[in-house]
Amino acid sequence: MATKTIGRIWTIATNGFQEVIRDRIFYVIGFFALLLVVSLPLLREVAATTEDKIFMDLGLAAIGVLGVLVAIFVGTGLINKEIEKRTVLVLIPKPISRAELIIGKHLGLLGVLAVLVIAMTAIYLALLSFNGINYPLASLLISELYQFLELSLIVAVALMFGVFTSSILATLLTFGIYLMGHLSRDVQELGKLSENATIETITQGLYLILPDLSRLNLKNEAVYGLLPSSVKLLEHAVYAILYTILLLAIAILIFSRREF
Template sequence: MNIGRTLVLAKNVFQEVIRDRILYIIGFYALIIAVAFRAIPEFAAVSADKIFLDVGLAVMNIIGLIVAVFVGTGLVNKEIEKRTILVLIAKPISRSEFITSKYLGLSAVLGVLLAAMTLIYLGFLQFAKMSYSPTSILIAVGFLFLQLSLITAVAITLGVFTSSLIATALTFAVYLMGNITQDLVQLGRLSRNPGIEKLTQGLYLILPDLSRLDLKNDAVYGLQALPTPTILMNNAGYGLLYSFLLLAIAVILFLRREF
């Protein structure tokens, strides 16, 4: 795989997604935060700061998830439906470069969106003089980026071999299940049924454990009580490795497709 060629393709993907007016989402986020900033103290004066901290990160998560799923599942299918894939594969571009560039391009878009939303979020926190840990917030946003990048890899992988609609539904299902995989294992143990235990253990091994990349509660309610640097590095490595394996699967599936 040619790294330079992959980065050029990723830049094209980035520019293509940006041209779809995806950055308007930043204004939408600012509007939601402004409304929450004014409305939350009216309903919860005592814990308004914590609620606002939670809402800001939660909305950032939801917006990023929607972009990762809806854009990610259509990146490959859009090329197939428009038949532009025939032009691309006729050029000296390997299919692994094609898939990797899609992933890197959309990940870059998510990075820009999260950076812009984080600046808006921190601006409101500073303006309101709320008590918060900037380091905890930035680490939580960094891990949110890893989580969304992993979901992007899921979306692209599913979009390679099925329609955008089905891939979208399946990616949302993976996201929801991935956030409760540890709870599923505990549920299997409580059931005391060997069959259910094996099923929940299997789901835990197959599905991504997204709770390892979710630090919102630690940042909002724990403030300084984030996991140790070793645990953070292990969890970050887990997210990157899982994304790499998904992309490898996507490349294998894409190699077997005929156009």
């Protein structure tokens, strides 16, 4: 039984991966390479002494932004597209559970994002080496690993909204969660500074509900080779994985209650 379930999930993931590839999503890699190649000469003109650090920051930021855009715009349509095209009516009567469909779609898009992140990271490191810029390789690779964990979480958010709202609304809501996730820790601190019990309770509640994406943002530390301790890194990774599983569980619960 478990083998058949894994086989069905793998089939859905593979089909989802191929479907996204057919949408020419890998043009993102070409755009990323062009952006970095064009930006370095410009940085040397405007930042004569700090262009190396700025270029390293720019490369990591570009990988993050492009990855998030793909995760949100594609992720919100994974299930919604099946519903709008009515193909979900064909899939559900087959021996495929709704949980398998959600998990398979999530893994399929993660495969695409993994290829994107690996390709962009390889281009980024190659350009750093080609231009003689010294960089902390291990720190940068760890930073990209945590970037991938963040993308996994964002895809889960996109799927959760995509199963019960339109693609446009799901996209806006997912962007909102992404932005608030990076600000949730600051919002909590503002609540403490307000010295108002009600505001502090509200901000604390928002911090507990919203994903703390700052845990997975290691870009600034990575550039200088200053990462958190191994224990902290492990805690952040476990947090991201558990939060992603929770979001997928919510998406499955909502989707299982929908009537078609």
